[in-house]
Amino acid sequence: MSPSRRPGTRIGVAAAVCAVLAATACSTTLQGNAVSVFDDPFRVAGMPATDGPTGVRPNAEPPARDVEGTDGGAIDELAASAISDIEDYWAVAYEETFDEKFRPVAELISWDANGFDGEFCGEDTYGLINAGYCYPDRTIGWDRGELLPGLQRAHGDMGVVMVLAHEYGHAISRLAGLTKKDTPTLVAEQQADCFGGAYMRWVAEDSSARFTLSTGEGLNNVLAGVISFRDPLLAENDPDVGFDEHGTAFERLSAFQFGFTDGPSACAAIDPAEIDQRRGELPVLLPEDQTGELPVTEDSTRSIIDAMGILFSPKNPPALSFDADEAESCADARPSPPASFCPATNTIVVDLPALEEMGAQADPQDGGSLATGDNMAYSVLVSRYMLAIQQEHGGAALDTAEAALRTACLTGVATVKMTEDVTTPDGDTIALTAGDIDEAVSGILTNGLVASDVNGASVPSGFSRIDAFRLGVLSDTERCFKRFP
Structure with missing residues (x-):
């Protein structure tokens, strides 16, 4: 993503993720049985999601x-x-x-x-x-x-x-x-x-x-390897553009x-x-003179939330709070730091230092790591907004395995909506940049928060989480609600 001030230069936005399959801010794992054999969130491409x-x-x-x-x-x-x-x-x-x-x-x-x-x-x-x-x-x-x-x-x-x-x-x-x-x-x-x-x-x-x-952590590790083989992030004027391209x-x-x-x-x-x-x-390419990174601050967090309001136009937009303790007092949901959604008050609560830590970029020389950067943090923030969208939509629980994957799907929809510039009331411009999607899927694999329910709980399989996110990237809001009722 690329936010910029109205008269100033553009800055990029990307997402941060841990370089190993453990993260300081991790979702818990949902347990249970799904109602549909075709849309079972506890299976991986038709196979049971199990560790072993x-x-x-x-x-x-x-x-x-x-x-x-x-x-x-x-x-x-x-x-x-x-x-x-x-x-x-x-x-x-x-x-x-x-x-x-x-x-x-x-x-x-x-x-x-x-x-x-x-x-x-x-x-x-x-x-x-x-x-x-x-x-x-x-x-x-x-x-x-x-x-x-x-x-x-x-x-x-x-x-x-x-x-x-x-x-x-x-x-x-x-x-x-x-x-x-x-x-x-x-x-x-x-x-x-x-x-x-x-x-x-x-x-x-x-x-x-x-x-x-195993279709749990075993397959997750294989997917982490696939992510690490991605193409390097290049700018539009880079002489290596189009040479030996493998894919994001x-x-x-x-x-x-x-x-x-x-x-x-x-x-x-x-x-x-x-x-x-x-x-x-x-x-897939960064604009010239951009890094694709936006420091995680209170202002940038507000800009992302404002952009979501413009793109989804909810009748009752969620409030935004930077009082992390407020998540502890939510009547109908547990905290999911660094960003939580409280349905009872229709509020997104952000632990800003933790969100900033999640959005930190790893050493760019470490080519074997997962994709890291600020959109790891921003994608988690967007996912909590998507829970507010689900609450307004009505008719679907927010604390189930289906809700976790529905959230991932809707976050994919929101991510693509930001391929076009969104100008917020404060004059910031938000737009997706190259690398943001890779950072989001890295986060989905390592901590699962983008693919978690209102309590921060996700399904065991990173494969299923990424699959749900991709469905949103390639479809729309209505499809997400139908796929994960």
Whole structure:
């Protein structure tokens, strides 16, 4: 988002989130049963949302593939096991999807980016902290020295598996004729994300002989890995614009979820037109001379609330209070700091220091982290306004699992409404900027407050929370109420 003073320069707004799957301001988790088998908030794409073992099975089958250049260490064994397992999946799924015989990749290659004697796809591997699929050679390779150990530390064993499932997705796209030499990188990358999601569904269904994946925190960690692979945030005048574009975190999560939910056949539908339609008017580049960040202050908080009033025009707009203790005295809701909604008084109560802390930006050099910034905070603030909108709408409880996901959905609607400038009575201009959506989904995954009910309680699955938010981004208010009655 980008607020600006009437005569002055424009400043950006983004959202803040924790870089690990724990946050200082976290929602609690709702428990219970939903009324509809199709809209069950306690399921993930039709599967129960549960925690449990995630990673290598205790008695896992050994790798079925050899690795060229390996040092024989544990990280290469994990990678070889991952490729072997991914091939077990595609040995069946490929023929079922494309009605053709599956062909495994030709070779697996390992290197240490700190060493001087490696080569992959015709390139010297010194300093090559990467993993990839080599189209000419039909090989998959990875850096065992820096990349895979870093992924393992950040996202566990399944973070390594996910990256290799993505790389194998490139091999599947090429084998099926979905991508060619002139296919845009953006399309190829999101197809690969989608194919990776399809494989991860197979693991989550307990079909793998080597790995397990819980649909609760296990899948949340995988999604965190997908977010960390997003494109860097660029300005409109940056020379790297349009070069080697992979997609925003929101886009890549969407592609992964398509595969996880609908299987590999859904991945074939990802093309330039589909990505353009999904992207819509969402900004992907920052305007020149903007950071996309707006410090969280009392004035900026009022501006966001004022913008919501203009965009949604409630007959009885909620009041705004900066007395954090006021949330404790609410008669019909528990506090959900740093922003709470009290239905009894129709008031949004903000703990400003806590909101400011949530909106802090992480080190921009930390490219492996989740998206951080001020819209983490502002998206939580907007979500509490969406509870006021639900109360005025009437007919729907505010303290259920459906309410939590309805809130996420409506926050998605509100986020897109801000793609156009909104001028507040005080002369501020509020507008969505590149990076805001990624920051919002990072927050939804790590603390769940955007996808929480009036008491700050959310559903266990980050996958379901993000799915509800995306529904709002791609639809409208009426759809949110119908989807989550």
